Amino acid sequence: MIDAVALFLRTPEGSGILIGLLTVWPFWRIFLRAGLKPWWSLLVFLPLIGIAAVLAALCLQRWPVVRPGGVAHPQGASPALRHQLTTAGVPAPTRE
Known part of the structure; x- marks a missing residue:
């Protein structure tokens, strides 16, 4: 089982999911502190443009706080x- 997980994480899809999981939580916290809906942080999982979309959402929205x-x-x-x-x-x- 552990070998299968390690093998999956070596694939582009597996590493993308791992990076997405590691970046969702910090972005979730940033959106909460900014007074925005934290669901925007799930855009990280979009291929190629995910992190740019999250940063654009943070930069272009008016922060209620x-x-x-x-x-x-x-x-x-x-x-x-x-x-x-x-x-x-x-x-x-x-x-x-």
């Missing part, structure tokens, strides 16, 4: 960034 001026919302940020923003005097966003 970022204000129009480019400052992150304290509520959507990580605790460390939230602390930095509040100590720097960045006010919390108000709901209109």
Whole structure:
């Protein structure tokens, strides 16, 4: 069984699946922290254009955790960034 898995991972399809599995989780986390739907990270599995499609999705979409001026919302940020923003005097966003 282990020999069959090792043999499969040496094929282009097997190595592509392995690389895809190793890159989906970090992209999933990035999309979550950006306030976007993490399902975009599954585009990694598209042959030849997967990672470029994921990076394009990250670059071209408006991130809900970022204000129009480019400052992150304290509520959507990580605790460390939230602390930095509040100590720097960045006010919390108000709901209109």
